[in-house]
Amino acid sequence: MKNKKALIVDLDNTVYPVKSIGEQLFAPLFELMQEYGWTPGTDRFEGVKEDIMRRPFQKVADDNGFNAELVQRALELLRTTEYTGEMNPYADYESLRRLPADKYLVTTGFEKLQRSKVRQLGIEADFKKVSVVDPDVSDLSKADIFKAIMHEENLKPEDVLVIGDDPESEIAAARSLGMDTFLYEKEKAHPRAEATCRGSNFGDLENIFRLK
Numbered sequence: 148m149k150n151k152k153a154l155i156v157d158l159d160n161t162v163y164p165v166k167s168i169g170e171q172l173f174a175p176l177f178e179l180m181q182e183y184g185w186t187p188g189t190d191r192f193e194g195v196k197e198d199i200m201r202r203p204f205q206k207v208a209d210d211n212g213f214n215a216e217l218v219q220r221a222l223e224l225l226r227t228t229e230y231t232g233e234m235n236p237y238a239d240y241e242s243l244r245r246l247p248a249d250k251y252l253v254t255t256g257f258e259k260l261q262r263s264k265v266r267q268l269g270i271e272a273d274f275k276k277v278s279v280v281d282p283d284v285s286d287l288s289k290a291d292i293f294k295a296i297m298h299e300e301n302l303k304p305e306d307v308l309v310i311g312d313d314p315e316s317e318i319a320a321a322r323s324l325g326m327d328t329f330l331y332e333k334e335k336a337h338p339r340a341e342a343t344c345r346g347s348n349f350g351d352l353e354n355i356f357r358l359k
């Protein structure tokens with residue numbers, strides 16, 4: 148792989164495991180869902196809970212036909228939610244942090260919540276810029292942000308490696324722009340997803356860099 152000047156990194160399930168905070172973070176949302184007929188312990192509810200910990204709430208709500216009033220109340224709740232508990236990056240995040248390239252954190256979610264996670268993780272100084280793509284307030288996509296970073300930093304697609312866990316989010320955005328990708332399969336494997344390289348430990352990434 149060609150030398151990379153810039154790494155664009157996802158946050159949720161890439162820097163830290165959402166499941167480590169998910170039950171606590173989303174407890175008020177899961178309670179609200181019960182008012183709308185969602186029953187704890189059922190396969191359907193447990194499946195949707197897992198999905199909410201992995202993907203933007205709006206997408207999960209759309210795909211699962213959430214009641215419109217529930218969506219409104221959930222949005223009101225999530226817009227003001229912050230996480231103030233302890234958070235820790237994955238142990239192998241240190242390998243990613245040490246890589247000699249400029250790093251940009253690009254994450255999708257509610258702005259206030261995503262910023263609070265960055266703060267609790269203590270990772271802000273690791274990144275040249277932290278960008279939150281918030282579908283609640285903007286139609287911008289991750290691809291739009293990646294393009295803006297390339298423009299601002301005078302980078303070509305081949306200068307950039309995009310690192311993330313979601314084939315349909317940052318990995319798809321990177322591929323659409325001709326950027327190389329590292330699919331991080333720590334929480335979930337995606338055997339059919341296409342990516343330049345993949346692994347479940349950022350130590351692998353170090354090797355890929357050394358072999359360039």
Ligand SMILES: [Mg+2]
Nearest residue numbers: 157159160312
């Ligand atoms: Mg993610």
